[in-house]
Amino acid sequence: MKYSKIRSKLTRWFQYYFVFSKAALLISALVFSHSLVEHAVVDVLMSYITDTWKNVHLNVAAVAVNTYEVTSTIAVVLLAHASDAYFGHFKMILITTKTYILGLVLLWITGTKIWLLVVALVLISVGTAGKEPPLKEFLVDQLRRHEQSLDGNNEIRVQARTEVWWRFWWCLGSITATFAFSAVDWPNTFKVVIVVMFVAYWLFRFGEGLPYCQSPTSEENQTGKQEASASPLSLAYRVLKAAIMKRHLHYPDASKFFKNDSGELILLPNIPFFRWLDKAAIVDPSSLSPEEQEKQGKLCSVAQVKEIKYLLKMVPMWATFLVYGLVEATGSTFFVEQTSNLRSPITDSFVDIVIAFNAMKSLTSFIVPYLYELLIQRRWSDGRQKQGGLLVRIGVGMVSSVLCCCAAWLVEVRRLSMVEIEGVDSDVEIRMSILWLVPQFLLS
Incomplete structure (x- = not known):
């Protein structure tokens, strides 16, 4: 009886999180390849640059790696806009994957040509940006097709299946990279x-011949051409443009707002600095009808204005992630260089140890959100409690960043003292185990 209950729970768990999809299997091949490349090459770019260009200073190598990461971050926003507004997820994935392959080829044949390295890093940054959101959103589209209806519970199940499917193949790629490149040269x-x-x-x-979903945010006009209005960036541009064009208008009563179903006089969120955006929803008393004004980009609905105001309200919170970005940049540069003269108890090659550390990070990023969802989020059914739980999760992440910096500081103090005691150069192996770096990699 006890084993039957366990088997029943495991069966229900498996059916909840897994579903067979031919398109999802094809997507999984790309997820696996992205993970393999990132762990085997991208995450150890610092090592590749310092190994290939012996005369390059560490600061220059760090600048190159950080520039790649900044370019990749910016490319994520631009590609998400282009995918939602113009190309669709499928075409954008094809474009970024080809760009990724070309960047890897250039990085392979760079030799000592700095300009080729720069071009290769730019192409690779575009390729990595194609991983999220286009590829992940396309996977969501495929899993969503298996649901008969799209109520709240089914949509939650789709998101849960996406995370499990994605992280399984991602972790598989990281594990493969750890064991496959232990003694392989560049x-x-x-x-x-x-x-x-x-x-x-x-x-x-x-x-390509399989039925697949286009971008869920794409819209079509009367001619069948995709509109860019559904993209968040395009929507923000339209609201800002309409508000600036109507800056001379006075605030009317609630009935003058376009599609003001709630009858609000001051559109939420009520932030004085963003009050001028409300004018984008004011119907201009001209000869044009509201529908024609909307088609020409001169009028936005109340819902669109509120969406952009809520988005801009989050900018101060986004600024706090600058510290997290510094920790990420340190992990891909300084942490990697710390391994250059530490003794490995596992193998003589340190590159596979760094890959193993990054694989460990991927595994941690898979386990922690799942445990959070299982132990905390599901126990809070109220919406306000769930929002508080999300803030707790963000706070724990920031505290982990602080602890990561403290751990890295203590390890570096010990490493430098060992270098001084043994009287060797900073790039000569010392009697200090590389496993001292495990806490900072886990916390990062």
């Missing part, structure tokens, strides 16, 4: 990852 590493991504690209390309 040229052979590039050959393997390029072949894997090329094969994954063509597997995904074979799915």
Whole structure:
């Protein structure tokens, strides 16, 4: 009886989180290849640059890696806009994957040509930006097709299946990178990852004939052409443009707002600095009808204005993630260089140890959100309690960033003292285990 209950729970758990989808399997090949490339190459770019260009100063290498990360972050926003507004997820995935492969090829043949390295890093940054949101949103589209209806419970199940499916193949790629590249030099590493991504690209390309969902935010006008209005960036542009064009108008009563179903006189959130955005929803008393004004981009609905106001309200909170960004930048540069003269108890090659550390980070990022959802989020059914739980999760992440910096500081103090005691250069191996770096990699 006890085993039957356990088996029943496992069956229900499996049916909740997993569903067979041919399109999702094709997407999984790309997820696996992205994970393999990121752990085998991208996460250890600092090591590649310092190994290939012996005369390059560490500061220059760090600037190159951080510039790549900034470019990748900016590309994520731009590609998400282009995917939602113009290309759709499928075409954007094809474009970014080809760009990724080209960047890897250039990085492989750079030799000592700095300009080729710069071009390769730009192309790779565009390729990595194609991972999220286009690829992940496309996976959501495929899993959503298996639901008969899209009520709240089904949508939650779709998101849960997406996370499990995504993180399973991502962790599989990171584990493969850890064991497959333990004693492989850089040229052979590039050959393997390029072949894997090329094969994954063509597997995904074979799915072009399968029925798939376009971007859920895309809209079509009367001519059948996709409109860009549904993209968040396009919507923000339209609201700002309409508000500036109507800056001379006075605030009317609630009936003059376009599609003001709630009858609000002051559109929420009530932030004085953003009150001028409300004018984007004012119907201009001209000869044009409200529908024609909306078609020409001169009028926005109340819901659109409120959406942009809520979005701008989050800007101060986004600024707090600057500290988190500094920790991320440190993890991809300083943490990697710390391993250069530490003794490895596992292997003589330190590159695979760094890959193992990054794989450990991926596994942690998979386990922690799941435990949070299982132990905390599900126990809070009230919406306000769930919002408070999300803030707790963000706070715990920030505290972990502080602890990560403290751990890295203490380890570096010990490392430098060992270098001084042994009287060797900073790049000569010392009697200090590389496992001292485990806490800071886990906390990052």
